[in-house]
Amino acid sequence: MTGAQIEALVRGRHADSFSLLGLHHDPAGPGMVIRALLPWADEVAVVARDSGRKLVRMRCIHPDGLFEAKLVQRRRHFDYALEVTARDDIQVLEDPYRFPACRSDADFYYFNEGTEEFAWQRLGAVAWRQEGVEGVLFTVWAPEAGRVAVVADFNGWDGRQHALRKHPTSGVWEIFIPGVCDQALYKYQIHDSQGQLLPLKADPYARSMQHPPDTASRVVLRPPFTWTDQDWMQQRAQLHQVQRPVSIYEVHAGSWRRKAEEGNRYLSYLELADELIPYVQEQGFTHIQLMPISEFPFDGSWGYQPIGMYAPSIRFGTPDEFRHFVNACHARNIGVLLDWVPGHFPTDPHGLGRFDGSALYEHFDPRKGFHPDWNTLIYNYGRGEVLSYLVSNANYWLEEFHLDGLRVDAVASMLYLDYSREEGEWIPNPHGGRENLEAIHLLQSVNRRVYARHPGIMMIAEESTAWPGVSRPVDSGGLGFGFKWNMGWMNDSLRYMARDPIHRQHHHDEMTFSIVYAWDENFVLPLSHDEVVHGKGSMIEKMPGDEWQKFANLRAYLAFMWTHPGKKLLFMGIEIGQRREWNHDRGLDWQLLDQPQHRGVQWLVRDLNRVYVEQPALHQRDCEAGGFEWLQHDRRELSLFAWLRRGHEGAPPVVVIANLTPQPQLGYRVGVPAPGWYEECINTDASEYGGSGAGNQGGVVASDCPCDGLPCSLQLTVPPLATLVLVHRPEKIGQG
CATH class of the missing domain: 3.20.20.80 (Glycosidases)
Structure with missing residues (x-):
C-alpha cells in the first residue's frame, strides 16, 4: 500500500476499503497478505477457523490500528479469523473483508428499473448466512456517494471499520458483518462524490428505529411471527368490499387513551390490542x-x-407487537x-x-x-x-x-x-x-x-x-x-349542519347535492381528524343551538351519514361527543361518558353500526344508483329529507326521514313501496340516546294511500332535529 492509501484508510476516507483490507495477493511476493483496520486493538493475530490454531501475528503498520500479515500460502480464499487483544481481553472475530460480495448488480435489475415489489428483502439490514457464518447484510442505495460505512453501537460509531463495497451499475453498496445482534443500533456514514461528509443517515429500509428524538436505525433479527389469522385472510380474499358494510x-x-397515572404515556400495541379492540367490537365498527x-x-x-x-x-412497541x-x-x-x-x-x-x-x-x-x-x-x-x-x-x-x-x-x-x-x-x-x-x-x-x-x-x-x-x-x-x-359531501354537510336551523331552508342543496355525483366514484364518507383540529372545534361544538339542540343535531347528522350512500369513517371521540378539539398530546375525555347525553351519542353510534351491518339495503348497493331513491328532496321550507335505500333482491327496503329543524312534524306522510309493517329501528330522538322520546312506538303499518309516486305510505311522527330509520317487515303486518 502507498502512504496515501494508508492515510485514506485510517482516516475513513478510502472509497474502496475492500480493495485493501482482507485477504489479497501480496504484490511484493508469491504469498498472500491480510490487512485489518481495528483502531481499538492492541494486538491482532490470524487464526485458522477450523482449529483455532494461530497462523501468524499481524504487525501494526499505522498507530491508528491498521494491521498487516503476510502468508506464504497462495490460496485466494481460506477460512481464517482474527484473534484480537484489547486491554487484556482476547476475542476471536470474523473479518467482514474476507467475504465475497453477497449481491450482484443483477439482483437489483428490477429495483433500478422501477418494477421491484419486494425491495425490503434486498435492501436494509437483513439476516444473512455466508460461508456458514451468521450475521447481517447491510445494503443501501447511494449511487452518487463517494464512500459509505456502517456506524453502529457494535463498532463504537466509528466509520473507519465497516466501509461498504459498491456495485457500480446498480449504485448499491453492501457489507456482510458477522455476529451483529438483534436490536443493534446503526446508521450510514456517507461521503458525497466530492468527499464531503454528510450528516449520519438512517436506513431507508430500516425495520425498526430508536424512540424519538433519537434517530438510529435498529436491526431486527427475531424469528418469524406466528400468525393465527388464516381464516380471516382466506375469507377476506373472497369479499367484494363495495358490497360489504x-x-x-x-x-x-398516541391519543386514543393514555396512562395518566404513568406520566401520561402512550398505550403500547399490546395494550391497544387489549383495550381498543374490544371497544371497537362493542361499538360495531368493521x-x-x-x-x-x-x-x-x-x-x-x-x-x-x-x-x-x-x-x-x-x-408503541416492536414490529412483532404491531x-x-x-x-x-x-x-x-x-x-x-x-x-x-x-x-x-x-x-x-x-x-x-x-x-x-x-x-x-x-x-x-x-x-x-x-x-x-x-x-x-x-x-x-x-x-x-x-x-x-x-x-x-x-x-x-x-x-x-x-x-x-x-x-x-x-x-x-x-x-x-x-x-x-x-x-x-x-x-x-x-x-x-x-x-x-x-x-x-x-x-x-x-x-x-x-x-x-x-x-x-x-x-x-x-x-x-x-x-x-x-x-x-x-x-x-x-x-x-x-x-x-367524499370530501365534497363532508364539506357541504358540515357547512349545512353548522347553520342555525332557521336558515337551513335557504341552503337545502348542501345536503342533496352529493347525490348528484354519489356514484361517480366508490365513496367513503369521512368525518376525520382534520375536522376536529386546528381551530375547527369539536364535532359537537360545530352544532348550533343550546345544549339539547347541539346533541340532537349531532345525533341526527350521524344517522344521516350512516344511511347516506357510501362507506363510513368516524374519527375517535366524535362518538362520545368530545367537547374539546382533538389534541395529540392528550387522551380522549372518557369521563364524559358519565353524562347521559354523551353516553347517548355513543349508544347511537353503536346501534347505527348494528343496523348498518344487519340491513343489506344500507350497504349492498352503496356504489350504484339503484340502491338509492329520493322520496322527498325538495321540502326546503321544512328542512326535511326522505329517501329509500334498496339492497339486492330479497333485501327489505329501508326508509329514512331526517327533520333538521326544531319543529316536530306530526302525522307526516311519506311514500313507501309496499304494504306492511315498518319497524322504527333507529330514532335519534329516543330517550336512551338523550332525546325527548318522541316517535312512533316501534313502528308503523303502511296504508294503501299513494304518496311520493309510490303505492303506499306511512303517517309518522317525525321528532325535532331527528332522523328516523324504518325497515320493512312484511311478516309483522299485524303489529302496531
Whole structure:
C-alpha cells in the first residue's frame, strides 16, 4: 500500500476499503497478505477457523490500528479469523473483508428499473448466512456517494471499520458483518462524490428505529411471527368490499387513551390490542384505520412526515407487537387499515433528503421537489429506484403485517404539479399540462400490484378534487383505487349542519347535492381528524343551538351519514361527543361518558353500526344508483329529507326521514313501496340516546294511500332535529 492509501484508510476516507483490507495477493511476493483496520486493538493475530490454531501475528503498520500479515500460502480464499487483544481481553472475530460480495448488480435489475415489489428483502439490514457464518447484510442505495460505512453501537460509531463495497451499475453498496445482534443500533456514514461528509443517515429500509428524538436505525433479527389469522385472510380474499358494510373507526394511536397515572404515556400495541379492540367490537365498527405509524421524528406531525417508511413506530412497541395487534383484530373480525404517506417526506438531516449528497429520492428542482404547504420534500416518482421503494413499501405493510388496506394521504397534492403553487412556481409536464404523469403512474402501479397480490384489501384515496376515475380500474383509465374519500359531501354537510336551523331552508342543496355525483366514484364518507383540529372545534361544538339542540343535531347528522350512500369513517371521540378539539398530546375525555347525553351519542353510534351491518339495503348497493331513491328532496321550507335505500333482491327496503329543524312534524306522510309493517329501528330522538322520546312506538303499518309516486305510505311522527330509520317487515303486518 502507498502512504496515501494508508492515510485514506485510517482516516475513513478510502472509497474502496475492500480493495485493501482482507485477504489479497501480496504484490511484493508469491504469498498472500491480510490487512485489518481495528483502531481499538492492541494486538491482532490470524487464526485458522477450523482449529483455532494461530497462523501468524499481524504487525501494526499505522498507530491508528491498521494491521498487516503476510502468508506464504497462495490460496485466494481460506477460512481464517482474527484473534484480537484489547486491554487484556482476547476475542476471536470474523473479518467482514474476507467475504465475497453477497449481491450482484443483477439482483437489483428490477429495483433500478422501477418494477421491484419486494425491495425490503434486498435492501436494509437483513439476516444473512455466508460461508456458514451468521450475521447481517447491510445494503443501501447511494449511487452518487463517494464512500459509505456502517456506524453502529457494535463498532463504537466509528466509520473507519465497516466501509461498504459498491456495485457500480446498480449504485448499491453492501457489507456482510458477522455476529451483529438483534436490536443493534446503526446508521450510514456517507461521503458525497466530492468527499464531503454528510450528516449520519438512517436506513431507508430500516425495520425498526430508536424512540424519538433519537434517530438510529435498529436491526431486527427475531424469528418469524406466528400468525393465527388464516381464516380471516382466506375469507377476506373472497369479499367484494363495495358490497360489504364498511364502518371505519379512525384512531390516532398516541391519543386514543393514555396512562395518566404513568406520566401520561402512550398505550403500547399490546395494550391497544387489549383495550381498543374490544371497544371497537362493542361499538360495531368493521375496521380500525390507524393514522400513520411509519416512524416519524416529530409528534406534532401525527405521523404525516415519516422518516422510517418500513418501521412501525417504536413509540408503541416492536414490529412483532404491531403484528400481534393486527392478528388480534382479525381474531375479532375487525379489519385494519393504515394511513400511508407517499406524497412527501421531511427534511430532517438523518432522513432521505440529499441522501448521498445528491437529490436522490427527491427532485433537484424545488418547483417539483418541495412542498410549500408542509415544508417537506416530494419524491421523484419518475426515478425507477424511488418507484420501487414506494411500491415495495405499500406491499410491505400488506405482506408483512397482514393489513387489510391503505388509505393514501394527500393524493391531490401528488396529482397536480401546480398544487398550492403560483404561476411560475411549477413546471408543466411534457405535454404542457398540470397533471403529474409520474405520480399517476406510481399510484396506478401501486394499486394494480397490491390488488393483484392481496385480494380483498381496500385502497382508499384522500383526493379532494374532481379528478376523474380515482376509484376506477387502471385498465379503464382510472387510478385503480377501490374507494375515494367524499370530501365534497363532508364539506357541504358540515357547512349545512353548522347553520342555525332557521336558515337551513335557504341552503337545502348542501345536503342533496352529493347525490348528484354519489356514484361517480366508490365513496367513503369521512368525518376525520382534520375536522376536529386546528381551530375547527369539536364535532359537537360545530352544532348550533343550546345544549339539547347541539346533541340532537349531532345525533341526527350521524344517522344521516350512516344511511347516506357510501362507506363510513368516524374519527375517535366524535362518538362520545368530545367537547374539546382533538389534541395529540392528550387522551380522549372518557369521563364524559358519565353524562347521559354523551353516553347517548355513543349508544347511537353503536346501534347505527348494528343496523348498518344487519340491513343489506344500507350497504349492498352503496356504489350504484339503484340502491338509492329520493322520496322527498325538495321540502326546503321544512328542512326535511326522505329517501329509500334498496339492497339486492330479497333485501327489505329501508326508509329514512331526517327533520333538521326544531319543529316536530306530526302525522307526516311519506311514500313507501309496499304494504306492511315498518319497524322504527333507529330514532335519534329516543330517550336512551338523550332525546325527548318522541316517535312512533316501534313502528308503523303502511296504508294503501299513494304518496311520493309510490303505492303506499306511512303517517309518522317525525321528532325535532331527528332522523328516523324504518325497515320493512312484511311478516309483522299485524303489529302496531
